[in-house]
Structure formats: C-alpha cells, structure tokens
Amino acid sequence: MTTPQKSYVEHVAVRVQDIQWHIHFFYEVLGMDVREIDGPTDAPNQYWTLGGLQLMHTPGFTAPPSNDAGWLAHLGIMVQDLPAALQAAQAWGVKPLPQGSNWLQLPDGLAIELIQASGTSVADILAINPREKP
Template sequence: MNTPFTPPTRAYVEHVAVRVKDIHWHIRFFYEVLGMDVREIDGPTDDPRQYWTLGGMQLMACPDFEAPPSNEAGWLAHLGVMVDDLEAALAAAQHWGVKPLPQGRNWLQLPDGLAVELMQAAPGCVAQALSINPRAK
C-alpha cells in the first residue's frame, strides 16, 4: 500500500475458530496431516468442547452444526495453511476422505465443508512461527 499513513501497530491472526460436527475427526486430521499439536483444551480431554492447536486452529464442538453452502455469504471462504512439506501433507490427507477442489491439488474440502488451501512455506518459516508463544506477556 503506497500511502503516507503509518498504522499504530502491526498484527497477524493468531487463531481461527471454526464450528465442527465431529471434533475428534478434526483433531486427528489437523494433527496427523499437518502436525498441529494441542495447545489448550476446554472440557474433558476425551470429549472437549473446544480444542486449540499450535498453529492457529480453534475447533469448537457443535454436533448439530450445518454449514451453509460455500457460495453463501457469511461462511468462511477457506483457510490458508503454510506447511513445511506440501507433498507430505497432500499424501497424508489422501487417507482422510477429503475432497479435492477445482482451485488446484493443494485445495481440500473437509467433511464439514471447510476448504483448506495448503501452501509450501519457505524453509524454517513454520518452525519460526510456531516458536512464538501467543500467551506470553
């Protein structure tokens, strides 16, 4: 942006909260495919109400949730996720029954309708971002 304005601060999105029907499926998918380990759990570990991952996901258990069609206003368009190894993530995702999307082979649709765009990160960038403790003061 070419403007003389200087914003008062800089920011980034630390996490994205999404409602999911099957929280256990999503916990396993984000861990086994993308290596997003647990950061925090709300509720019992065997039946969490909410689950936060290292890497920015907040999964909210909503068993009766019905996502609106992806072309309807108000629904999250997609998540862009940086990965250390795009090919490894795509190979791991094949076994999860996710649907490919027409945007490209790195675009996946999860069972609840959430679209995820996987992107190859530059070497070391994911580790650097994950080393940030979002709760540190």
C-alpha cells in the same frame, strides 16, 4: 499516514460436528499440536492448536453452501512439506477442490488451502509464544 500498530490473526474459530475427527486430521496430517482444551480431553467442547486453529464442537452443525457470503471461504495453511501433507490427507477421505491439488474440502464442508512454506519458516513461527509474559 502513519500506521499506529501492527496486528495479526492469532486464531480462527471453526464450528465442527465431529471434533475428534478434526483434532486427529489436523494433528496427523498437518502436525498441529494441542495448545489448549476446554472440557474433557476425550470429548472436548473446544480445542485450540498451535498454529492458530480453534475447533468448536457443534453437534448438528451444517455449513451453509460454500458460495454463501456468511461462511468462511477457506483456511490457508502453511506447511513445511506440501507433497507429504497432500499424501497424508488422502487417507482421510477429504475431497479435492477445483482450485488446485492443494485445495481440500473436509467432511463438515470446511475448505483448506495448503501452501508450501519456504525454508524453516513454519518451525520458526511455531517457536514463538506470543502469550508468554515478558
């Protein structure tokens, strides 16, 4: 069997009540800088990060229970310095999860798994612009 093509997930869209909190958390804790903004910069409707996250401002959104099959289970995020990211996250009032010290739950219910990357792989991947025209 031949695989006709290769693919990867370019981004994941997540509904959040407080988009500014999430923008600041993902930037200040994980260094995920802006790629694109829909709406005014001080109150965006949507916000895309370098690294594949799309935050969708959804006032009044309540996440279903984490065991509901219709809800995103978690985001796995590669980080260049896991201890530093975990230390920075503590100031944000995130909840630890029983899966391990690298698992955190954000205020809107989103679970993230922070994973230590090897070498310079995070910087290497972020240096690639997959939308750049040849």
